[in-house]
Amino acid sequence: MQKRPLIIALDFNSLQEVKAFLQPFGSTSLFVKVGMELFYKEGPEVIHYLKSQGHNVFLDLKLHDIPNTVMQGMKSLASLGVDLVNVHVAGGRRMMEAALEGLEAGTSLGSERAKLIAVTQLTSTSEEMLLQELLIPQSLEETVKSYANLTKRAGLDGVVCSVWEVPMIREVCGEQFLTITPGIRNQEDAANDQTRIATPLQANQVGSSMIVVGRSITKALNPVEKYESMKLQWEGITI
Numbered sequence: 001m002q003k004r005p006l007i008i009a010l011d012f013n014s015l016q017e018v019k020a021f022l023q024p025f026g027s028t029s030l031f032v033k034v035g036m037e038l039f040y041k042e043g044p045e046v047i048h049y050l051k052s053q054g055h056n057v058f059l060d061l062k063l064h065d066i067p068n069t070v071m072q073g074m075k076s077l078a079s080l081g082v083d084l085v086n087v088h089v090a091g092g093r094r095m096m097e098a099a100l101e102g103l104e105a106g107t108s109l110g111s112e113r114a115k116l117i118a119v120t121q122l123t124s125t126s127e128e129m130l131l132q133e134l135l136i137p138q139s140l141e142e143t144v145k146s147y148a149n150l151t152k153r154a155g156l157d158g159v160v161c162s163v164w165e166v167p168m169i170r171e172v173c174g175e176q177f178l179t180i181t182p183g184i185r186n187q188e189d190a191a192n193d194q195t196r197i198a199t200p201l202q203a204n205q206v207g208s209s210m211i212v213v214g215r216s217i218t219k220a221l222n223p224v225e226k227y228e229s230m231k232l233q234w235e236g237i238t239i
């Protein structure tokens, strides 16, 4: 696996669209993200296809259920040979530990266990929603900090967070703890529905472990060129 990858979010709804998008990349080995939209439609076939093409896969299904169900679910996901998977911290410490156990149990002998990360608060969650709907009086920042800390104590590898939360999470959870950051845009790109955005260079400067880029690449006129230029920026090579 690349050390600090740029993960392309394959937010498409069919394997056919995925194949058409990836075709111009030729034999370049990529790190891609498959979310609910694509996985619920195409199932494991899409993962088998991506792995057969030599790509690393982040399967972004955000599991959240009772510990035993999550454990069995993770066991099944591990058997697909994916590289990165996730759960919601809101399922609690025992659920996160069970996810890890399931992942370990489902990883075939001699293979590396997929990294397991957690979602602290969804970017769609506001402080008002925390208070009014979820009855959580703490600030969003306090909950993110405390959820990241719980994730670390449960033995997981890292969290999904905004670029701007990376320094705080590093302070609480240490340098080895992975920070996977979506919401990445070049200055000239549309923000779309993302609010707390950052450029690949800013992600590099704060020390994100991995960045996730969707529409900036998938909707670009020339996705390969856009990928290459964002990757260079992410690696700190050019601005």
Ligand code: C5P
Residues within 6 Å of the ligand: 009, 011, 035, 121, 122, 123, 160, 161, 182, 183, 184, 192, 194, 212, 213, 214, 215, 216
């Ligand atoms: O197109 P865009 O770059 O905004 O896509 C970002 C990807 O990262 C999407 O697949 C989105 O679901 C995902 N994501 C996110 N924010 C989070 C967690 C995941 O944007 N907090």
